[in-house]
Amino acid sequence: MRIFMFKYILAICGLFILLFVSGCEPPAKRINPPRTGIESLQQPQGLRAYDSPGDKGGSIILTWKSVKTENTPDFLIREEIRRRQFKAFISEKEKEQIRKAVRADYSAEPEIDYIVYSPKKYEGLMKVLAAFYSGETGKINDGVKAFQSSWKKYGNTKRLEIIISLIRFSRDILDDGGGPAWKTELKKWREETRKLGFADKCDKLEEYIKSNLVGRRDVSDVSVSLTLKLLELARIEGDIRGLGEIKPSLEFKKKPYGRFRKGLNDMGTRAVRKEASALLERLMKENRARLAVGEDKWLADLKSSREIDEKTLKKGLGPVYENMKERFLEMFSKSRLKVIENIEANVEWGLLQKFNSSVNFKKETPSACEWRESGEDAHYFQLWGMEDGVKYRFRVELQMGENKINVQAEDGGSEVAAVPGPDWFYAGKLNLLIVVALLGTIIILFLWRAKRNPNMFLRKIAGLDAVDDSIGRATEMGRDILYLMGNGQMSDLPTIASANILSRVAREAAKHNTKLKVPCFDPVVMSVARDIVKEAYLAEGKIDDLSNCEVFFVSQDPFSYAANVDGVILRDKPATNLMMGQFGPEALLISEVGASQGMIQVSGTNEISQLPFFITTTDYTLIGEELFAASAYLSRNSKLLGNLKGQDAGKLLLIIVIILGTILSTLGFDILVKFFE
Amino acid sequence: MRFFRTILPIIFCFVTGAFACLLSFIPHPAVQEPTNMLNDWAIVITTFSVVLAVQSFVSRHTKSIASRKPGWGYSAVTMVTLTGAAFIGIFWGKGPGTPMGWVYEHMITPLSSTVYCLSVFFIASAAYKAFRVRSSGATLLLITGLIVMLGQIPFGAMISGGFIPLVKDWILEVPNMSAQRGILLGLALAMFATSLKILLGIERTYLGKGD
Numbered sequence A: 001m002r003i004f005m006f007k008y009i010l011a012i013c014g015l016f017i018l019l020f021v022s023g024c025e026p027p028a029k030r031i032n033p034p035r036t037g038i039e040s041l042q043q044p045q046g047l048r049a050y051d052s053p054g055d056k057g058g059s060i061i062l063t064w065k066s067v068k069t070e071n072t073p074d075f076l077i078r079e080e081i082r083r084r085q086f087k088a089f090i091s092e093k094e095k096e097q098i099r100k101a102v103r104a105d106y107s108a109e110p111e112i113d114y115i116v117y118s119p120k121k122y123e124g125l126m127k128v129l130a131a132f133y134s135g136e137t138g139k140i141n142d143g144v145k146a147f148q149s150s151w152k153k154y155g156n157t158k159r160l161e162i163i164i165s166l167i168r169f170s171r172d173i174l175d176d177g178g179g180p181a182w183k184t185e186l187k188k189w190r191e192e193t194r195k196l197g198f199a200d201k202c203d204k205l206e207e208y209i210k211s212n213l214v215g216r217r218d219v220s221d222v223s224v225s226l227t228l229k230l231l232e233l234a235r236i237e238g239d240i241r242g243l244g245e246i247k248p249s250l251e252f253k254k255k256p257y258g259r260f261r262k263g264l265n266d267m268g269t270r271a272v273r274k275e276a277s278a279l280l281e282r283l284m285k286e287n288r289a290r291l292a293v294g295e296d297k298w299l300a301d302l303k304s305s306r307e308i309d310e311k312t313l314k315k316g317l318g319p320v321y322e323n324m325k326e327r328f329l330e331m332f333s334k335s336r337l338k339v340i341e342n343i344e345a346n347v348e349w350g351l352l353q354k355f356n357s358s359v360n361f362k363k364e365t366p367s368a369c370e371w372r373e374s375g376e377d378a379h380y381f382q383l384w385g386m387e388d389g390v391k392y393r394f395r396v397e398l399q400m401g402e403n404k405i406n407v408q409a410e411d412g413g414s415e416v417a418a419v420p421g422p423d424w425f426y427a428g429k430l431n432l433l434i435v436v437a438l439l440g441t442i443i444i445l446f447l448w449r450a451k452r453n454p455n456m457f458l459r460k461i462a463g464l465d466a467v468d469d470s471i472g473r474a475t476e477m478g479r480d481i482l483y484l485m486g487n488g489q490m491s492d493l494p495t496i497a498s499a500n501i502l503s504r505v506a507r508e509a510a511k512h513n514t515k516l517k518v519p520c521f522d523p524v525v526m527s528v529a530r531d532i533v534k535e536a537y538l539a540e541g542k543i544d545d546l547s548n549c550e551v552f553f554v555s556q557d558p559f560s561y562a563a564n565v566d567g568v569i570l571r572d573k574p575a576t577n578l579m580m581g582q583f584g585p586e587a588l589l590i591s592e593v594g595a596s597q598g599m600i601q602v603s604g605t606n607e608i609s610q611l612p613f614f615i616t617t618t619d620y621t622l623i624g625e626e627l628f629a630a631s632a633y634l635s636r637n638s639k640l641l642g643n644l645k646g647q648d649a650g651k652l653l654l655i656i657v658i659i660l661g662t663i664l665s666t667l668g669f670d671i672l673v674k675f676f677e
Numbered sequence B: 001m002r003f004f005r006t007i008l009p010i011i012f013c014f015v016t017g018a019f020a021c022l023l024s025f026i027p028h029p030a031v032q033e034p035t036n037m038l039n040d041w042a043i044v045i046t047t048f049s050v051v052l053a054v055q056s057f058v059s060r061h062t063k064s065i066a067s068r069k070p071g072w073g074y075s076a077v078t079m080v081t082l083t084g085a086a087f088i089g090i091f092w093g094k095g096p097g098t099p100m101g102w103v104y105e106h107m108i109t110p111l112s113s114t115v116y117c118l119s120v121f122f123i124a125s126a127a128y129k130a131f132r133v134r135s136s137g138a139t140l141l142l143i144t145g146l147i148v149m150l151g152q153i154p155f156g157a158m159i160s161g162g163f164i165p166l167v168k169d170w171i172l173e174v175p176n177m178s179a180q181r182g183i184l185l186g187l188a189l190a191m192f193a194t195s196l197k198i199l200l201g202i203e204r205t206y207l208g209k210g211d
Helices: A002-020 A047-055 A074-082 A092-104 A120-134 A137-151 A155-174 A184-194 A200-212 A221-241 A254-267 A270-287 A296-305 A310-315 A316-333 A336-343 A427-452 A462-477 A494-509 A524-538 A542-549 A558-572 A586-596 A612-619 A625-633 A636-664 A671-676 B002-023 B031-067 B072-092 B099-132 B136-152 B152-162 B164-198
Strands: A041-044 A060-068 A351-354 A369-372 A378-381 A391-402 A405-408 A417-418 A481-486 A516-518 A550-552 A576-582 A600-605 A620-623
Touching: A047 A254, A092 B152, A120 A254, A155 A221, A155 A405, A184 A200, A200 A221, A200 A620, A254 A524, A310 A481, A316 A550, A378 A600, A405 A524, A417 A586, A427 A636, A427 B164, A462 A481, A462 A494, A462 A600, A462 A620, A462 A625, A481 A558, A494 A524, A494 A542, A494 A550, A494 A576, A494 A600, A494 A625, A494 B164, A516 A524, A516 A558, A542 A550, A542 B152, A558 B099, A576 A586, A586 A600, A586 A612, A586 B099, A600 A612, A600 A625, A612 A620, A612 B099, A625 A636, A625 B164, B002 B031, B002 B164, B031 B072, B072 B099, B099 B136, B136 B152, B136 B164, B152 B164
Parallel strands: A481 A516, A481 A576, A516 A550, A576 A600, A600 A620
Antiparallel strands: A041 A378, A060 A351, A060 A391, A369 A378, A391 A405, A391 A417
16 A cells, blocks of 8 residues: 555656646646647737628738748847747737837837828828728728818818728728739739820729629629729819819819819828828738838938938928838848848748638637637647747738738737747646646545545445346356457556456356356457456366356457347347447447347446447446446455545545536636636 | 566556656657657557457357357358458458459448448337336436427427427537536546556456456
């Protein structure tokens, strides 16, 4: 007993020492590290912000590439390791903070390739563009409102409404994505109408759309319809702008319109819109660029630096943008971004997984993704088969139609890096270890108790009492006992439990000179069963009668097995059928034939799906755990009884935990739920 | 002798069992590699066990034929099919398009399906036994069984305006599921306790040693 205790305590201590030596973190921080110890990428809250585009066909794309660590500068590795956990989606508040930081110190943001300055008057338009660009289509309305309020005092309200409608239609087209061929068609149309005037361009486009795009499978009907509406509005807007024919329905008056045109010219609106549109197009094409909205203070700083001449600024924003681009490109050529790009220039991004952004992570978990409710709502991407020690970079993109947008990482960047390394402890199983240690301790304590008090009370199990009776019946009738060990292998616990019962049955059979037949499903189980029976006969001093016992292999096909056993039942007419172990579809085929022959049948299995068949066709059934209790129950060995009592105590503990968990969960405390997750 | 028959297997069982237990908590390759090796060993041992199976199979059926036991004809058929299948498999290989493929498709599969189809009749017979009203428990079982069966078919929904399928779902998802989970919890605990007693050498019956 002491040896057992020592071995047990040694094993438990070993596990805990291992746990603490490995310095693992609690599971809440390192959830579910994979078997190879790869870092999980975290993609926390905020995904719902993109649900709307996702519902319209948008996708989330996970891409990755490996970077050889030895080629990467040390400082970079340190920094990347520090920010391993990738926060792909962040709250609106956090996004705003990042934007403010970018605006305040643009030099700290190396991924800004293009920056447009916008005076206060155009802030609304800039916000709309920024929302377009970042994919936050939900924010476009805010931009439109700002645009509306800043323009109201300068222009015609009707025209303002038209422009706002144009923006909204554009947003809807962007949301819709246009279908697979949309971008190509758009490009084709632009080339064809490049040299045409505005009105001709509109006509040509309308004609082109109606003859080529309507009804096509690879072009979205929604986008086509929206574009036609957009064209109609653009024509009206163009008519007003070019002093052309005013549509009677709009009922514009000359006076306010003239004032409006003056206002537009004064403000250089057309220049802004033209440049902003071109910029938006380029940004969309290049995916990685960022848009920063400038402020007056920033302009003042730029002016004081004298790097951009004021004349250019007064002219309009287009030239300013061009100048600034060169300046920033020069500035960024020395930044860390350049270093990264140089090292990884030849490594291509590989697709890890692509799925609809409207996917329900909880119910339809994509294969590379795991959803957990612990802490903040988060999505975890778990990666397999990666090489230890090699640095990997990851990024998440949102795709809408042909457009792709990189998702921001926790630090505002678009990528995150991680170096996989093997773990010495599976932190996600810490709760399992604690439960195993606790239950093990309880069982050991009861073993100790059983040694001091061997006459422990054990509840009556009718099925196990019937085993002895059924053997007695077979002896009295002078017929065979049929013992089936199920279709499990020797590594399956139900088969081991069945082997334990077989040992008792064989001893009883040997004692009473009753014939025993054991048809086996698995050759290894057959070999073990032969040894068990032989030992039992030896123990009873009846080794000469071993020929009474037949242990033989039948088949590893359940139906062939059932057919053979049924044949044995019908030909040899055994008096008793004991079916103990793991059973599949052959269970009913055998037990029903046994019942039809009037055999006394005792069954026991761990397979819940077979239990109803056993209960209806056999005389006694050992349900689930009773199968495992058989060895202790039949032998009345004090150690085994102690184990059984410990098991019952463990069950009591589980019941208490379940009741406690139910109460706590009802009251809103999910501590137990989280522990068992 | 006792050392080899009892102590050595118990030590071996403890060492390999404790190692396997550790494996589930340690994902490090240094530990996982030996696991793969142990798994390979198991596959090798299983392959050799086929020899044992054939030996047992042939021995039993040849004895049956030789002693003209009742039903020895079946044994003869079994021996012929065993020899024939082995012959076809060894000389023409296996897989689709081979004679063995034909045997599998046109003999083994229909025969298995035939035996499996017997389950239908056996299920009906078992249901009859279960639903005989002999006690209050059996009556309850009969009523529950009727509701579940009616809930599974469109007729049940038709006569009850969709109520019976709802009751069926509730029966399956609440009382049935809770009972199943209770059994599963007990099973898990029993398996854990059994593993522990085997690991610690308390349970030795499977070695044929008894108490």
